[in-house]
Amino acid sequence: MVVWERIRRDFPVLGQLYDGKSLIYFDSACMALKPVQVWEAMEYYYKYLGACGGAGRSTHSLGSETSMLTEDARNKMASFINAESPNEIIWTRNATEGLNLVAATIPLSKDENVVTTTLEHHSGMLPFYKRCKETGSELRLVEAKEDGTLDPADFEEKIDDKTKIVSFVHASNLTGTVAPLEEVIKIAHEHDALVVSDEAQFAPHQKLDVRDIDVDFCVLSVHKACGPTGIGVLYGKYDLLKKLDMYMVGGDVIEDVVYEGGEVIPKYLPPPHKFEAGLQNYGGMLGAGAAVDYLQEIGMKNVHNREQTFSRKLLEGILELEKFEVLGPLDYKQRAALVSFRPESDAVNHLDITEYFNEMIPNYKILMRSGNMCVHPFQYQIGINPGKGEGVVRASLYIYNTMNEIDIFLTELENFAKVID
Ligand SMILES: Cc1ncc(COP(=O)(O)O)c(C=O)c1O
Numbered sequence: 001m002v003v004w005e006r007i008r009r010d011f012p013v014l015g016q017l018y019d020g021k022s023l024i025y026f027d028s029a030c031m032a033l034k035p036v037q038v039w040e041a042m043e044y045y046y047k048y049l050g051a052c053g054g055a056g057r058s059t060h061s062l063g064s065e066t067s068m069l070t071e072d073a074r075n076k077m078a079s080f081i082n083a084e085s086p087n088e089i090i091w092t093r094n095a096t097e098g099l100n101l102v103a104a105t106i107p108l109s110k111d112e113n114v115v116t117t118t119l120e121h122h123s124g125m126l127p128f129y130k131r132c133k134e135t136g137s138e139l140r141l142v143e144a145k146e147d148g149t150l151d152p153a154d155f156e157e158k159i160d161d162k163t164k165i166v167s168f169v170h171a172s173n174l175t176g177t178v179a180p181l182e183e184v185i186k187i188a189h190e191h192d193a194l195v196v197s198d199e200a201q202f203a204p205h206q207k208l209d210v211r212d213i214d215v216d217f218c219v220l221s222v223h224k225a226c227g228p229t230g231i232g233v234l235y236g237k238y239d240l241l242k243k244l245d246m247y248m249v250g251g252d253v254i255e256d257v258v259y260e261g262g263e264v265i266p267k268y269l270p271p272p273h274k275f276e277a278g279l280q281n282y283g284g285m286l287g288a289g290a291a292v293d294y295l296q297e298i299g300m301k302n303v304h305n306r307e308q309t310f311s312r313k314l315l316e317g318i319l320e321l322e323k324f325e326v327l328g329p330l331d332y333k334q335r336a337a338l339v340s341f342r343p344e345s346d347a348v349n350h351l352d353i354t355e356y357f358n359e360m361i362p363n364y365k366i367l368m369r370s371g372n373m374c375v376h377p378f379q380y381q382i383g384i385n386p387g388k389g390e391g392v393v394r395a396s397l398y399i400y401n402t403m404n405e406i407d408i409f410l411t412e413l414e415n416f417a418k419v420i421d
Helices: 004-009 036-049 061-080 095-105 122-135 152-158 181-190 238-243 282-298 300-321 350-359 376-381 403-420
Strands: 021-025 089-092 113-117 138-142 163-169 194-198 217-221 232-236 254-260 263-268 324-326 338-343 364-367 369-371 392-396
Touching (some): 036 061, 089 095, 282 300, 350 369, 350 392
Parallel strands (some): 113 138, 113 163, 194 217
Antiparallel strands (some): 089 232, 217 232, 254 263, 338 392
16 A cells, blocks of 8 residues: 655655745646655765776776666666667657657658647647748647547548658646557558657556557656656667667767778667766766656555545635636546646736745645646637737646645635635
């Protein structure tokens, strides 16, 4: 049985009084807090190693141990998502870099198209937009429904035999929508298209089994999964990774750089090192390994079950007030653990709400994000104009939150709604 009070104690940020107030952290969809175990793993690197890793580099004791521990972290990440081999795990700076990497390196020609959705985070949308502009390929957009859901039939309509890539967000950071991933993957594969899924908001909260869903590439954001900042993961099926073009080149990605007949001839390493140019974030890798160990120990099923109970309460509590428009599906079972909402009244806007909850509540600071969550296209689609400063407030949950925090939030939101009436 998971002792959730003990889990919470692993996050000292939550034990402090900030400006004399207790913190209620409802911003984990932006960045999750980090448990002691993660910084201890990183501290070990910085305190006792501090050297460079990587095959064939510094073979002294500190370098060898760094290489051994970082490859161990790669193994842990592979097991976290059930990849067939650790060689399918590429360390990136974040999910954004992974998406840029695949968008730039999957061979794509003018007569082919890329299918994505209006619900994408800009990090999932713009790399493919940019590549299509460069190649002259068509970017086809599946429009999410008004309630933020994605319909497989709409993918079926857009995907054809000229579709090279289908890329979409598995769990939306704006609406909480969980995409019909398996159906879309099946449709894409029937047309021999490659599927890229953005797992930044899914993998930290639910079990992701890349082999079971048969996705070709996906990205993870380690800082949203209790891990350190500045590190992410790109997963790809090994045979497909081998076929991608080079991305960043330089040191550490080469087997040899021959100089012959006045010419330079590089011979590149196979994946994953093919994509990890230059010295890496070794401390971050150790932190990432510790983060997924931490989540695995809790059990992803336990994480998901608890979050679903909490997000149901949060969603239904906000809806009951009848003062706020909620984005995304209204059935908690179809959602990730976050709720984006905005006041129906014009008297206040999203920024007023987050400021009020940060500053004005007695005894607590309730920390939420306001704005557009880097998903402008879908907001334009449903009539919210980011260009005019319109936006939403997002409350997002994770393993350290409690039902009591949700109760406090809902009481305060009700008080706030009375004030703006
Ligand atoms: C759905 C989604 N995709 C991609 C990203 C980008 O993640 P990263 O910060 O790791 O680049 C985010 C971050 O908020 C996200 O929510």
